[in-house]
Amino acid sequence: MRLRSGxxxxxxxxxxxxxALELLYLxxxxxxxxxxxxxxxxxxxxxxxxxxPAVEEAATAERWMELFNAWDCDLGSTGDAGWWGVRYGTAGxxxxxxxxxxxxxKSSWNRDSPDVIRARGDxxxxxxxxxxxxxxxxxxxxxxxxxxxxxxTRIVLSFGSxxxxxxxxxxxxxxxxxS
Numbered sequence: 757m758r759l760r761s762g763x764x765x766x767x768x769x770x771x772x773x774x775x776a777l778e779l780l781y782l783x784x785x786x787x788x789x790x791x792x793x794x795x796x797x798x799x800x801x802x803x804x805x806x807x808x809p810a811v812e813e814a815a816t817a818e819r820w821m822e823l824f825n826a827w828d829c830d831l832g833s834t835g836d837a838g839w840w841g842v843r844y845g846t847a848g849x850x851x852x853x854x855x856x857x858x859x860x861x862k863s864s865w866n867r868d869s870p871d872v873i874r875a876r877g878d879x880x881x882x883x884x885x886x887x888x889x890x891x892x893x894x895x896x897x898x899x900x901x902x903x904x905x906x907x908x909t910r911i912v913l914s915f916g917s918x919x920x921x922x923x924x925x926x927x928x929x930x931x932x933x934x935s
Contacts, residue, residue, distance in 0.1 A: 775827050775839050776897055777861070779820060781854055782840055790817050792824065795914065798900035799860045804853030809844070819844060828907055861898045864915060875921040883928045894918075906931050 783790060784797040785806040808816055823840060841849070868876075880894075892910050899914035904927035917927040 775823065776895065777858065778840050779824055779827065780897065780899075781857060782820065782848075785850070785853070786816065786848065788817050788820055789813070790820055790824070792821075794905075794912075795900040795903050797898055798915070799857065799864060799898065801857035802850075802853045804850030806850040806853060807848050809848045864898070865896075868919065872919070872921065876918070876924055879921045879925045879928070883925070902927060904928065904931055 780797045781801050782788065783792075784801050785803045786808040788808070811819075820840075823843065840846075892906075895907075895910055895912045896915060896918045897912060899912075900916070901914060902917045902923055903912075903914035904917050905912050911928075911931060913924070913927060916923065918924055
């Protein structure tokens with residue numbers, strides 16, 4: 757489920773969704789211990805009947821990291837092979853709980869006022885102008901708190917970092933330009 761993709765009024769490409777959402781959902785409901793310094797998912801999905809597949813936890817975490825690294829390198833252009841469900845099946849998913857979570861994510865994403873959206877566009881325009889050519893794509897994901905991280909040629913932000921213009925400006929200002 758791709759929640760939003762495209763460009764805001766400043767011309768900055770902004771994406772949210774795809775395989776990354778599926779991976780965040782699975783990391784949360786399966787309680788995977790993966791070497792990733794990202795905050796918890798927010799909103800937190802209901803576990804429901806979701807259960808890690810009958811594979812050793814280390815193997816599941818390794819598969820998760822393999823898909824995450826493929827997503828991280830391509831950020832969105834992994835096609836169907838980037839989805840856990842396509843690659844390994846949906847055993848261990850609670851489809852109803854996942855659907856509820858995706859609706860909650862979409863609802864939290866779409867609740868900004870026109871004034872906030874306009875102010876955020878102004879922040880993004882200034883940020884883009886300061887970076888010059890080669891402005892990276894922004895990926896906004898349902899992660900807790902204020903979070904921003906430069907990944908490959910893209911930037912990942914939490915909803916909390918993206919939502920309020922002053923917080924967005926501080927988060928973007930703290931990231932280094934890619935070399």
